Amino acid sequence: MSDTPVQTSATVLTVRQVQDYHAMTLVAPAIAERFRPGQFVAVAVGGEHTARLVRRCFGVHQVQSDYGGTVEVVFADTEPGTGWLAGRRSRDQLDLLGPLGRPFRLPRDPVTCLLAAGGPGGAAIFALADTLLRRGCQVHFVLAGPSARQVFGSRMAQRIGDSATVVTEDGSLGEKGTMRDVLPRVVQETGADVVYACGPTGLLRSVTQIAGEFGLPSQVSVEEFLQRTGACGIGVCMTCMLPVHGEDGVTRMVRACADGPVLRGDRVRWGDLGTIPFDALGAPRVLSVTEGGSK
Structure with missing residues (x-):
């Protein structure tokens, strides 16, 4: 199995409505x-003669062995590109690139995992x-959303x-509240060793803050950075930059994809998301009057 992504013509198997979202299964x-959990795919939208040049990037919900191998993605219809995707039907062809990005790092031994x-x-x-x-790990879920229709996968x-544990801001499903309200309790009840998270920034x-308070490592998928207006998925367009500090303490701007x-x-x-911190490596400097040569 190669880690090299491939570009392929994928056949739409099904597109179904799931609460406020669309779940699309593609034969690919x-x-x-090649897929490993945490990686994503980039889909060309708009058809063969479209002016929409930028792909739409989605994390992979699940991979199945059916039809030689299927990939399912879940998305919200929020703009013309995702609206076009929501209108696809069985047997339509889509240009698909993947799997892309760095996956989750997996524990070597069975541990207790909290998935938010x-x-x-x-x-x-x-x-x-x-x-x-x-791998024999314990898996505990915490799913959150504004309302029941915006919580995906609670039954699964x-x-x-x-x-x-399910929590909604309006109390229409599970407990009433937010992720911040329930996560500390679930960490204590489950005895979690590591926290993984996917979702809005x-x-x-x-999740990161609460994991840190309990001294737990956290891994997060910043996929939302890839979904704002579309992205190339391969690090060329530079629309998904965010500041990350390394082991050496130096902040660098990295590409989410x-x-x-x-x-x-x-x-x-x-x-500092949405900015280039002044102390980031390579950040532009504001010249002082003296540095600018003015008298």
Whole structure:
């Protein structure tokens, strides 16, 4: 099996509505056999003669062996590109590139894993769960969203997980509250050794902070950076940059697609997202009057 991504013509098997989201299953054996949890695929949108040049990137919900190998992605219809995808039908062909990005790092021995997720991007946590369960790990889920219709996979989490906690801001499913409200309790109840997270940036930031308070390592998928307006998926367009500090303490601007999407949560400078911190390596400097040569 090669780690090299492939570009292929994938056949749409099904497109189904799941709460507020769309789940699309694609027949793509070459991608399915290379995939590792945490990686993503980039889909060309708009058809052969479209002016939409930038692909749409999605984490992979699950990979199956059916039809030689299928890949399922979950997305929200939020803009013209995803709207076009939502309108695809069985047997349509899509140009698909993948698997892309760095996957989750897996534990060497069976440990207790806490998987936190929210939004359509949270669907990618289930591919990780399958792998962890096969390795003998305990898997505990915490799923969060504004309402029941925006929580993906609650029944699946209850079926395959050692435990599953669901929290919604309006109380329409599970407990009423947010990820921040319930995660500390679940960490204590489960005795988690490591925390993994997929979903909106705000959720990732909360998960990372809480994991740090308990002294736990966290790995997060910053896939939302790839979904804002579309991205190339291969590190060329530079639209998915974010500041991360390394082992040497130096902050560098990294690409979510090529250097992620999975990153150590404690390495991301959550408070500086959307900016280039002044102390980042290679950051532009503001010249002083003296440096500028003015008298």
